[in-house]
Amino acid sequence: MDLAFQGLFIMLQVAWAVPLGIMIGMAIGAMPGLNSSGMLAVLLPMLILLPPEVGLIFTISLYAGGEVGNSFPSIILNIPGNASSAVTATEGAPMMMRGEGGRALGLSVMASTLGAFGAGIMTLAATPFLSSVALKFSSVEICIVILFGLTAIAQISSGGLAKGLMAGFAGLLLATVGTDPMWGTFRGTMGYVYLYDGIPIVPALIGLLAFSEVLRMLTQDMSGVMLKNQVRFRFADLMAGAREVLRMPVVVGRSGITGLIVGIIPGAGTSVATFLAYQQVIAAATPEQKKQIGNGSPEGLVAADCSNNAAVSGTLVPLLTLGIPGSAAAAVMLVIMAYHNLELGPRLFSINGDIAYAVLWSQLFAGALIFVMGSFLAMFAYKLALIPVKILIPIVAMFMIIGSYGANAYVFDIRVMLLFGVIGYLMKLYDYPVVALLLGLILGGLFEGHFNRGLRMGFGSPEIFFTRPIAILLWVLLAMMILGPPLLRMLRNRRRSA
Amino acid sequence: MSLRILGILIVPAIALLFAWFMVMEQHTGRFRASTRNYATGLGVLIAVFAVLSAAGDLLKLLREQRAAAAEVSGAVFTPEMLRLTAFLLATVGFIAALPYFGYLVSFMAYMAAILLVIGYRPYWKLALIAVLVTAFVHVFFVMTFSLPLPRGYLFTGIMGQ
Numbered sequence: 064m065d066l067a068f069q070g071l072f073i074m075l076q077v078a079w080a081v082p083l084g085i086m087i088g089m090a091i092g093a094m095p096g097l098n099s100s101g102m103l104a105v106l107l108p109m110l111i112l113l114p115p116e117v118g119l120i121f122t123i124s125l126y127a128g129g130e131v132g133n134s135f136p137s138i139i140l141n142i143p144g145n146a147s148s149a150v151t152a153t154e155g156a157p158m159m160m161r162g163e164g165g166r167a168l169g170l171s172v173m174a175s176t177l178g179a180f181g182a183g184i185m186t187l188a189a190t191p192f193l194s195s196v197a198l199k200f201s202s203v204e205i206c207i208v209i210l211f212g213l214t215a216i217a218q219i220s221s222g223g224l225a226k227g228l229m230a231g232f233a234g235l236l237l238a239t240v241g242t243d244p245m246w247g248t249f250r251g252t253m254g255y256v257y258l259y260d261g262i263p264i265v266p267a268l269i270g271l272l273a274f275s276e277v278l279r280m281l282t283q284d285m286s287g288v289m290l291k292n293q294v295r296f297r298f299a300d301l302m303a304g305a306r307e308v309l310r311m312p313v314v315v316g317r318s319g320i321t322g323l324i325v326g327i328i329p330g331a332g333t334s335v336a337t338f339l340a341y342q343q344v345i346a347a348a349t350p351e352q353k354k355q356i357g358n359g360s361p362e363g364l365v366a367a368d369c370s371n372n373a374a375v376s377g378t379l380v381p382l383l384t385l386g387i388p389g390s391a392a393a394a395v396m397l398v399i400m401a402y403h404n405l406e407l408g409p410r411l412f413s414i415n416g417d418i419a420y421a422v423l424w425s426q427l428f429a430g431a432l433i434f435v436m437g438s439f440l441a442m443f444a445y446k447l448a449l450i451p452v453k454i455l456i457p458i459v460a461m462f463m464i465i466g467s468y469g470a471n472a473y474v475f476d477i478r479v480m481l482l483f484g485v486i487g488y489l490m491k492l493y494d495y496p497v498v499a500l501l502l503g504l505i506l507g508g509l510f511e512g513h514f515n516r517g518l519r520m521g522f523g524s525p526e527i528f529f530t531r532p533i534a535i536l537l538w539v540l541l542a543m544m545i546l547g548p549p550l551l552r553m554l555r556n557r558r559r560s561a
Numbered sequence: 562m563s564l565r566i567l568g569i570l571i572v573p574a575i576a577l578l579f580a581w582f583m584v585m586e587q588h589t590g591r592f593r594a595s596t597r598n599y600a601t602g603l604g605v606l607i608a609v610f611a612v613l614s615a616a617g618d619l620l621k622l623l624r625e626q627r628a629a630a631a632e633v634s635g636a637v638f639t640p641e642m643l644r645l646t647a648f649l650l651a652t653v654g655f656i657a658a659l660p661y662f663g664y665l666v667s668f669m670a671y672m673a674a675i676l677l678v679i680g681y682r683p684y685w686k687l688a689l690i691a692v693l694v695t696a697f698v699h700v701f702f703v704m705t706f707s708l709p710l711p712r713g714y715l716f717t718g719i720m721g722q
Contacts, residue, residue, distance in 0.1 A: 102706065225617060229610035233576045236583055236603040243596050250596070251583050281648055281679070282641040454690065457675045460652075461668070461694055465702055472709050477656050485649070486575065493572050493618070515595060 066412070067187075070420020074428065077117045077421075081428050084124025085131075085436055092132025092144060093444050094462055102129070103395045110395065115403035116418050119396050120425040126392035127179055127375045127429050130333065131437050134171040134368055135444035139164065142273035142459060144466065146264060146334035146505050147374075150341045150367035152272055153498050157359035164445060165297050169304020170361055171368045172437035177308065177315050178369035180430030182323045182376035187423045191412070193327050193380045200328050202516035203528055207537040208325065209510045212338035213502065214346075214545060227499045230490065234503020235510070237262055244512035245519075257475040261508055266467035266480040268505075271497050273463050274484025277456055279491060296445040301438055307361060314362050315369050317343055322370030326377020332390055333374040334505050340370035346544045349552065357496070372433070376426045383411055383419045396422075569618045573611035580604040580611075647678040663713025664703070668695040
């Protein structure tokens, strides 16, 4: 308890780092095609020179702000900056196009706030317990968790189930390009050294979602601004969207917990959390709500943003308790901790516990600030939609190129963006769900690696996937999630007709 | 009608080609059984659903034959498609030029090309925007965030000095 209060005292002394980190993170995230993970790597030399508590708090605040900021170009321009904002783009952009941009931004900012704040409270209260939960997840359980996200492929079928499944499985096969996770052989690299680590996700994402959108804009009427009905931003709309989130406690609670738990699992990441929470919304949707999925579903948008911000807090748990970074920001924090000779691993809380608690308290503070700062930035970000299309396209193209190049500093990645942009354009033209391909691409590598490791744990037999206690629980949850809502609806309809 | 059929088949054809390439590569190369089986399984699933989705769309097209024929009565090379093609060519040209001419020249030329393609006028504003965007890239990304954009072999030599 003493350590917790000491941590609070330390955090209050350097509390200025939180709003500054959030603002910078939001500003970077709000630039279409950019993401805060890449910027963290660039800022690392500066971050390690700061006192350790300042550097750590600044890093995690920047990451949290970036996750919120990424939502703005996703909603306003349909140009996500990272995988976890792909769902935000899928649901938020249609809302923007029909003049509900203020509402969409309000939903996004409030959902992010509640996700960050709720997860902040839980990590502060239960970090040692949560880390023991993380330790119980082996490759078998992680594989099933990823399967939760992959089942969304069958449900994101805007053009028909066959198209969704084809796109999803193609994404899974695309994810095999690179190095075999078990045997180290190169697959599908065609001799390109740049593909040894697999297809770069960020350029592929920017190409599939953003560049394809620019190509579509080129084939449409380019006079005027993107928002044809020129609905101006109204703060009242943003607040109405924010209040609407408070009327979705089930969606918020479920997504927040999902994001936190998935964030705790090392290597899963915010994108898995987002797709998982989204899949839960799809599974629980009524037939009327299902029609809105992919066309501006408020529940889908709230679930995505709530879970990805909750996952930010979740990634702190394995880092602080086990010394295992579960995200790019956590990896940067690990470098900062090592540089300042902080104890890495389970003894951090006993030796440098005050600093660890200061970081956890900062997330609570960040959660409280996100709404205020996010709403303020949203007002300016909305102006992007009012820029004439003929000026917007070159600017967005520039950001997309920088965003694709910035991840690895390879010109090859810009070619990847171009190729996936053309593929994404053709897919959109003929009603193939791009998000399904993206899902397969992002989750496929994780799934294959964990699946193979799980099989090795079971000495080649898949029986292990059905005999471990947590695995059985996860299968039951998966079955309940897929079959439960339609069964419940069927029972309710029968009772009504009877 | 034939153009529409071609359009319907293009995405499944790309998916099938890719699946065939990956499965063949892993069967003809020295890959372990687990990785071959995984790829084959996915390849078969892609093939099944590609055929199903293409067949579904073609059936739909047959049923709406008259409406579809009216839709494609226009030329392929509409102004919009030409604009799109020119944009893609400009992007390809930019990617090819970037390592040789560096980011300053390449970005300026690319921005100018895009603005020309999308019909932005007058020319002096077009040039100004190209210069301003390039300047923004230089100041914000290169100078502030130290992003190592290529400076171009022609200016720095192959060794980058």
